[in-house]
Amino acid sequence: MALGDFLQQLDGLASDAEAAFTAAADTEQLEAARVEFLGAKSGRLKATQKQMGAVDKTDKPAAGKRLNETKQRVDAAFQAAQQRVAAGEQVRRSSSQFVDTSLPGVRPELGHLHPITQTIEELKDIMGRLGFSVADGPEIEDERHNFEALNIPLAHPARDPLENFYLATAEKTSADVLLLRSQTSTVQIRVMEQTPPPIRIISLGRVYRPDTADATHYPMFFQMEGLWVDKHVTMADLKTVLRLFATSYLGRDVHVRFRPSFFPFTEPSVEADMSWGDKWIEFGGAGMVDPNVLSAVGYDPEEVSGFAFGLGIERLCMRRHGITDIREFYRNDVRFLHQF
Ligand code: FA5
Numbered sequence: 629m630a631l632g633d634f635l636q637q638l639d640g641l642a643s644d645a646e647a648a649f650t651a652a653a654d655t656e657q658l659e660a661a662r663v664e665f666l667g668a669k670s671g672r673l674k675a676t677q678k679q680m681g682a683v684d685k686t687d688k689p690a691a692g693k694r695l696n697e698t699k700q701r702v703d704a705a706f707q708a709a710q711q712r713v714a715a716g717e718q719v720r721r722s723s724s725q726f727v728d729t730s731l732p733g734v735r736p737e738l739g740h741l742h743p744i745t746q747t748i749e750e751l752k753d754i755m756g757r758l759g760f761s762v763a764d765g766p767e768i769e770d771e772r773h774n775f776e777a778l779n780i781p782l783a784h785p786a787r788d789p790l791e792n793f794y795l796a797t798a799e800k801t802s803a804d805v806l807l808l809r810s811q812t813s814t815v816q817i818r819v820m821e822q823t824p825p826p827i828r829i830i831s832l833g834r835v836y837r838p839d840t841a842d843a844t845h846y847p848m849f850f851q852m853e854g855l856w857v858d859k860h861v862t863m864a865d866l867k868t869v870l871r872l873f874a875t876s877y878l879g880r881d882v883h884v885r886f887r888p889s890f891f892p893f894t895e896p897s898v899e900a901d902m903s904w905g906d907k908w909i910e911f912g913g914a915g916m917v918d919p920n921v922l923s924a925v926g927y928d929p930e931e932v933s934g935f936a937f938g939l940g941i942e943r944l945c946m947r948r949h950g951i952t953d954i955r956e957f958y959r960n961d962v963r964f965l966h967q968f
Contacts, residue, residue: 631687638698641672645702649709658713743968747945748832754876755830763829765815771805773814777924778893793836808836812853820925825932826858843953850941857934866935893921904947912939
């Protein structure tokens with residue numbers, strides 16, 4: 629083989645290899661080009677090297693020299709391409725897995741108590757400081773505790789089926805008529821039935837009425853009942869306790885006013901309003917426990933007297949936080965609930 633032909637073959641191979649390595653865009657393409665040119669068994673460089681045997685003896689030194697130079701060119705082109713491809717992949721990897729350690733961490737979402745539950749805890753705390761302990765009663769009640777013992781006779785409009793959630797029971801005898809309690813005053817009776825005076829309790833829980841939901845009414849809501857029975861408990865004590873309670877929970881600038889009212893189980897009775905801007909909103913009913921109620925639980929109305937109150941817990945919480953619609957509490961919108 630003529631020396632010129634051999635050298636030409638080597639030069640062509642070198643420039644083919646350089647072009648292929650430069651064009652390789654990723655590790656796979658580069659590896660394919662490496663096998664094609666530098667492959668140990670059937671690479672083109674190897675194949676050309678084998679042709680050295682056919683070159684004239686006198687031309688061998690020149691051919692060998694060019695072969696070495698070609699090897700170096702091809703190797704250098706491969707290494708340059710290898711570095712370029714590796715650097716590119718590094719950038720791709722790091723841009724998809726980039727971690728900025730100066731950013732604040734991702735906080736796990738923690739739940740918290742519902743605003744009404746939080747309010748209940750706070751009300752218990754305030755009333756506890758005034759000497760009231762917590763009593764509990766069932767949400768499913770009988771007519772005795774929801775009505776009769778509270779001096780609400782059978783013909784009273786408060787017992788109307790349209791005003792209450794009566795429960796359908798298997799045996800429809802008058803003794804087992806059950807309903808969802810419409811007021812926490814039921815707990816007054818349950819406590820007095822079991823405990824002799826003096827009594828100073830509160831009871832907080834759900835009550836149910838078929839009221840149409842609006843900004844200040846909901847068919848299920850929470851009440852805080854209060855009852856203080858002892859010798860010489862007066863209306864002045866009632867007003868003092870309610871005022872102390874209201875200013876403790878709502879702040880010194882809240883005004884409380886009492887309007888004469890009527891409840892079958894208290895005499896005299898009042899309704900209590902709290903100021904809200906230039907308006908008043910009713911937050912509860914109250915009064916001196918009716919002697920008939922004291923007698924119904926076996927107390928002697930000549931010996932002891934008492935006051936009772938029943939407050940709407942949602943309304944208190946609304947006033948405290950400036951919430952203008954009671955329905956917000958029960959929509960389960962986390963944007964609302966997150967704020968408490
Ligand atoms: C009563 O429930 C009486 N048991 C209160 C009472 C207890 C009087 C002890 C005397 C002695 P009334 O129906 O007014 O009263 O309800 C009391 C409070 O519950 C209201 O002032 C109001 O704050 C709240 N309330 C009444 N209905 C609803 C309702 N549908 N949604 C939200 N809050 C209500």
